[in-house]
Amino acid sequence: MDFTGYLNYSGETDKAPPQLGVPATIHDARADRGVEGSPRDSTDLLLDGNGFLLVHAPSAVDDWADVHDVARVYYAEAQALAQALLPSFEVMPIESHTFRNEDIKEHYWVDGIQYGPCAEFVHNDYADFLAPDRKGVEKTFAEVMGMPADRRVIGINIWRSVTDTPLERFPLTVCDRTSIDPDDLVYELNPNAPKPFNAHYSRPNPGQRWNYYSDIAKDEALVFTTYDSNPGDGELFRPTLHTAVQIPGTDGRTPRVSVEVRFFAYSLPQSDGIS
Numbered sequence: 001m002d003f004t005g006y007l008n009y010s011g012e013t014d015k016a017p018p019q020l021g022v023p024a025t026i027h028d029a030r031a032d033r034g035v036e037g038s039p040r041d042s043t044d045l046l047l048d049g050n051g052f053l054l055v056h057a058p059s060a061v062d063d064w065a066d067v068h069d070v071a072r073v074y075y076a077e078a079q080a081l082a083q084a085l086l087p088s089f090e091v092m093p094i095e096s097h098t099f100r101n102e103d104i105k106e107h108y109w110v111d112g113i114q115y116g117p118c119a120e121f122v123h124n125d126y127a128d129f130l131a132p133d134r135k136g137v138e139k140t141f142a143e144v145m146g147m148p149a150d151r152r153v154i155g156i157n158i159w160r161s162v163t164d165t166p167l168e169r170f171p172l173t174v175c176d177r178t179s180i181d182p183d184d185l186v187y188e189l190n191p192n193a194p195k196p197f198n199a200h201y202s203r204p205n206p207g208q209r210w211n212y213y214s215d216i217a218k219d220e221a222l223v224f225t226t227y228d229s230n231p232g233d234g235e236l237f238r239p240t241l242h243t244a245v246q247i248p249g250t251d252g253r254t255p256r257v258s259v260e261v262r263f264f265a266y267s268l269p270q271s272d273g274i275s
Contacts (some may be wrong), residue, residue, distance in 0.1 A: 001214060002027050005173065005245035008121045010186040010201040018121075022204045026173055026245060029054070029211040035220060039084035042223075046085065047154065048232050051177035051240035052224035054213050057081050057160075064162035064259050067113050070097055078158045078221075078261045085223060089154060089265035098262070102170070102255040118170040118256055120246075124200035124239035125262060126155050126227040127187050137236070142229045144197050152267035155227025157242075159260040166215035168253040174224050175241040176209040182236045184208075200239050212245065226262065 005026040009019045036042075036055040045053060061073045075094040083091045098114040107116040129139040142153040161167040180202070190199035202208075213222065224240040231237045244256075 001031075003247055005210070005247075007204070007210070007243060007245065009204045010122075012203060014186075019204055024204075024206075024208070024210050027209065027211045028214045030213045030215070035213075039081050041087050042085045043088060046156070046223070046225045047228060049178065050209075052174045052211070052222065053085075054216070054220055054222050055081070055085075056219060057221040058219040059160075061162075064257070065099070067097075067099075067111070070099075070259065074259070075261065079263070081158060081221065082156050082223070082263065082265065086154065086156070086265050089152075089267055091156075091265040092263055094261050094263045096261075098260045099258075100260075101257040118244035118258075120170075120244050122175075122202045122241050122243045124226055124241050125157070125190060127185075127198040127200040127239070128237065129198055130187055130236075135235075140229050141197055141227060147229075147264065148266060151269075153227065153229040154265045154267075155225065155262065156265060157224050157226050157260055157262050159222045159224075159258060160218065160220065161216045161256065161258050162218050163254055163257050164218065165254055166217050167256060168215075168247065169250045170244040170246055170256040171212040171214075171216065172222060172258070173210055173212045173243055173245040174222070176211065177225065177238045177240045178233075179207055179209040180238045180241060181205055181207065182234065182238060185236075185238075200241065202241055208241070210245075227264070 003026050004023055006021040007024050011017050039055050063069050079091050096112050100116050104115055104117045126141045128137045128141050131138040147153050159172050184203045184205045186201040187198050228237045
């Protein structure tokens with residue numbers, strides 16, 4: 001079911017205060033897009049389409065709060081899922097994950113694992129450094145991180161609710177990347193990164209199309225694109241902006257608990273014009 005959510009954005013100008021509680025229609029993508037019954041090649045959708053999909057992807061993890069269990073079981077599961085979705089890319093091994101729940105109030109790291117609250121601010125985790133005129137890229141995120149210059153670099157996030165019952169509070173809400181105007185994007189250093197690099201934020205725009213999936217179950221995974229070093233639809237990458245959004249009338253229901261993995265994939269030499 002669609003609902004009206006309230007989104008938190010950057011200010012209209014670089015020095016203006018953030019714009020909080022901007023109303024927006026949050027569309028239930030389950031109603032018209034449904035869930036992929038099994039992973040299949042989704043390269044076009046993730047890279048050139050709206051940038052997200054929900055896929056049925058059961059996990060053998062017993063205890064999502066046990067970082068060792070997650071690392072031992074889920075990293076390989078998530079890598080295999082991403083490889084099935086992006087068969088023309090080489091998916092790099094996953095080395096960390098983020099655990100979120102409503103009781104955590106600040107971001108912190110322990111032994112390479114990130115813990116944090118539900119992120120209630122419109123953002124995307126990875127961004128390039130723009131030229132002063134904002135017309136092009138001065139230095140790519142891939143360059144900053146020392147990734148191969150001769151390969152197309154893709155960033156992917158796999159997010160899932162890990163409560164035993166379907167998610168009712170603070171679902172992850174994603175913006176159709178084709179509805180984003182690059183002029184609305186704000187580029188700032190990611191405050192929660194262990195190594196300095198840029199992230200995307202955004203100014204509000206009524207043309208943005210926001211989506212969530214109602215009643216996400218723990219055997220479903222929301223996959224979305226967070227970076228592209230060589231976007232096919234313009235010089236500046238339009239990310240899948242995302243944020244947690246409260247569903248009205250859900251106070252007192254089961255709190256959200258979620259796990260996400262972020263990782264990168266490199267194009268195979270024959271799969272693009274970069275060699």
